[in-house]
Amino acid sequence: MIQKGLKGIVAAETEISHIDGAEGKLIYRGYEIGELTSAYSFEEIAYLLWYSELPEQKELAALKKELIKNRTLPVHMKNILEHLPKEMDLMSVIRTAISSEGNESYGWKPTISQAIRLTSLVPTIIAYRKRQLEGKSIVEPSKELSHVENYLYMLNGETPSKAQTLALETYIILTLEHGMNASTFSARVTASTESDMVSAVTSAIGTMKGPLHGGAPSGVIDLLDEVREAGSAESVIREKLEKGEKLMGFGHRVYKTHDPRAVALKAKLSELVGEDEWLDLALEVETTAVDLLKEYKPGRSLYTNVEFYAAAIMKSIQLDPSLFTPTFTASRMVGWTAHILEQADDNTIYRPQSVYTGKLYDKPSMI
Template identity: 45%
Template sequence: MTDSSSARTPTATAAPGRDGATPAGSGGNPADERPYSPGLEGVVGAESAIGLVDGKNGRLLYRGYKIGELVERGTYAEVADLLWTGEWHPGAKLPPAPVPAPVLAALRELPRDAHPMDALRTAGSVWGATQRLAWPPTPEQARAMTAFAPSALAAFGRLRQGHEPVEPDTSLGIAAAFLQQLNGEPPDEAAARALDAYFIVGAEHGLNASTFTARVITSTRSDIASAVVGAIGALKGPLHGGAPAEVVNQLHEIGSPERAEQWVRETVARGERVMGFGHRVYRAYDPRAAALRTVAEQLGRNAEWLEMAVKVEDVVLRVLAELKPGRILKTNVEYYAAAVLQGVGLPPILYPSVFALARHAGWTAHAIEQVGAAKLIRPDMRYTGPA
């Protein structure tokens, strides 16, 4: 099928003639002088009241509230409600939801070695197909999807280990119930609070690739489940999903603070990345890293490992400043996310999908907000082929 009934069709014996005066091979539209920004870098693609990412000054605000204060004083349920409604409601609850039978059946059909991100994406898609979600997205729909997703991931986490899923304890919060369902026993209170804090830190972060995906899908008037499923697909990519697991592996490879300087110099000389340092946006210490460092210290787990991580961080920052004086490479959220996720006992294979659970609140909040824009997101494209 073609866009025009007058378009020519190539034959097996000869190529069709090209229309226009542009020589073959030069390509493009010389009359199009509009600026092009690869990756849309620097382009303002949306207006939002949900979150402020102030990279220059190392600030992250949710609806005007500082991330550090939200971690210290709030719960994920309260923060999610804030993102969805724009108002702070003390004591807001978000009880976990059970996994519907069609979703559980789909999860049972997946290979045990399927990536948990694939399982979470599949669960969201099947859930959406069972809900008959009406337009437009609403806070009630956002609550339902955010409450169900941790149960689905926990169910797959058990299935891949050869265990049967367990029902959520609805008296628990989302993070605590995730640990309860994953491990099949009541969660440790300190671990549950630490994971809840991680969920808060991961809930929202501006117009990143996955959030942009969710807003594009919503702008077509598709449903909230489609928006989240698309966002999960974007987050799965290694350029976006973060690397707490790689930070854990890196610290094990370094072994001790005394070896850190040599390791960093050798890694940089090979042209490889030092995971947990540097961010596309932040030009100061990532405020999420600062909040999670406090959480990790309060957790009291793996004290020797955390002490080593703190000492290694100091060495890495000093050496990177020496080797890359023209770049600002500060500690990012992945570094201390690794400490928290390891401290609560999660296997590294689950790290990206647990981050996706946290981001459900932000994705769905942006889907709700995008409705108000009432505009299909459709950037233009500059043609560079033969004219």
């Protein structure tokens, strides 16, 4: 029996994460995601995914130091960024720049140090390219700020507010890893050939670029803009539901109940009430929408997904929609590299079969 897209086919064992769509749970290395976002930083959870355990203070300090050390782009990468066509999309820019990192120091087997370096480089590539296209001076990486603070600092040239940093850091933690999705599968397939980590990550970036995987939540942004302009969440949402329109940011293909990532984001953003208008608006829209969905679509259990609050965070930090998928990519570098390392530890090359459905011709007669 053919399973197109390999849906439902188990192709690997993993200790990295677990998704329970029926119960609405996402687990990283044995910890439920809400527990992690409520108490730990990006650096601590990245360490967990790479090393299989949460760090002690000494280990955390060493990781932070290594992340900071690897933030600065090498000269050859800056030269490449300066000469790429202006019309080249940002995901292709990231793919090209990261590919140029490949050299003889990356070989089989991949290492955690390689994972840390690649994770450190991507935010700098994004910020460098953004400011380059805007004609603004390049902001060099900070030697003091955290991973997420530094990303916002390099993008905008100023230290971000606590609310903005906390909101984006929570979102990034929630998107570090999400099982055997298309881009993670690409990374593992490439790694299974005993290719290097740069090549495997480049494969994943190319996959993430596709709109069916890494697309921006533009529909949610439009909804928030509409509500803000109208001044009434209920009137806008009720009108959409009356017309039979899909409410963007609600429901999920995998999670059949609450999206645990959205729950964790809401909990964190609720701590910031009154500190940012877009985050406040998102909380108001969600409450109104969930109530109206129960009225118009009883029994459907439609709740916010992670893209809903991602859109609010984008508006809060004034992140252009073109930067959403690149930011998602910067986050998912941790998950990809964790999977590459796991693949290398117990490797078997991926080699699925296919069914030939073409024509069969008779043997040509000899004249």
